[in-house]
Amino acid sequence: MELKIVEVTPENVKLETLFCIKDITNPGFENKRKWFEKRHKEGLRIKILKDSDDKMIGFIEYVPASYAWRPVEAANFMFIHCMYVYSKKDRNQGLGSLLVTDAEKEAKAMNMSGICVMSSKGAWIANKGIFEKNGFTQVDQRGRFELLSKKWDKQAQEPILLDWTAEQKKYQGWHLLYADQCPWHEKSVFDILNVAMEQGIELKVTKFKTPEAAKRAPSGYGVFSLLHEGKLLEDHYISATRFRNILKKEMQLQKK
Template sequence: MKIINVTPENVQEETFFCIKDIKNLGFDSKRKWFEKRYKEGINLRILKNEDNKMIGFIEFIPASKAWRPINAGNFMFIHCMYIYSKKDRSRGYGKMLINEAEKEAKKHKMAGLCIMTSKGSWMANKTIFEKHGFTEIGKKGRFELLSKKWDKNVSNPKLIDWTKQQYKYKGWHLLYADQCPWHEKSVFNLLNTAMDYDVDIKVTKINTAQEAKNGPSGFGVFGLLHNGKLLEDHYISATRFRNILKKELQN
């Protein structure tokens, strides 16, 4: 097994794991986003086997620069972690990736690691982190905040209440960031669907970590809202959006 450190220099060759087609518009958007964040301390590691096949990946960044609604001081924050195949999820590969984040955090004399987790799609489940020394220290809606700290004198990370921002969004709003390379396709599909229903939807790109931290969504980098209500906090298909439109337009 080997772990590849993805950098702006080798990203075209190594890809981002979650998107491999370098000709995809989403890949290019993520690449530009990644290059800017690289200067802020972002790390992306891909785990490969002896046949050079990609097994999983982890993306982490100093918590002050994290694109999630958290206030975590001198911690390292894990944006994403994923082991692709179910048969590989009980072989210690997740621990190998977590160890990469821990080594980097200790190298920079940070107080610990933290991550937001959730059941279902789009985010890692908390189980693997609890197995490796993380403790749940916060919860809101479907999201949990977990931490593993080695400096016991440092305060625990905290969630920022994203619901306080939602009332500002009158009408239809779609917010997204290039932290996830699949947002580009989703936004295109949602805009076309909105036109089919003669719905005027305002699209806002989230351009900074601070905007993501203080946004209206628990996921931080995506939000679909209607009249102050958060309808989705992760990217969705055109079919899912049609169903949402039908329901909302009936009310």
């Protein structure tokens, strides 16, 4: 199978799309496109793996760690935001490794000390297995999130995860924090906000607009957090039905 890696740029983004959202008329696409355009100047890159028929197989998004939208500290490292191979039949064939290698090559070309990534066995983030196959080792862990690193500068300090739990107590009442790093966040926020209004819940919504804000997020994922009275309830986007179930559970707890 003949493969190629295509770089998405602000100039070709509507032609190549953003992989995880392909409908350029979707409001989520436009939000991510605008976000991407700003972040591209900071070194963020999106690469799409395609076959000879121009069919999209997978993608990777990475950025210098100083501009990462995750609670991570990794001086002079590249950081992988997302990496995904869509079809199950295409997995375990080394295709994800092609994308990881691409990010590693760019990090070396930029004279960086190494490359790192967050992984998890839970939802919405890659499992660490693919990275371990490519020479990454785990250097930190908080909750369900692991931080893996591969460095070629042996003198470089290992990346660390910042303590997002320390940020949670400051969010009293109902809070929803998110960023446009994921194009599906806007729909989730819209649905959650509508349910909150239906139920008479005062929900404060905050959109992160800088990587610095995301690094200080109250969740490991960084770009989506739903909290109530200083407690993290969800760290990835959810449906209106899921939020209704959360409200029901929280109300039952309050009655006890």
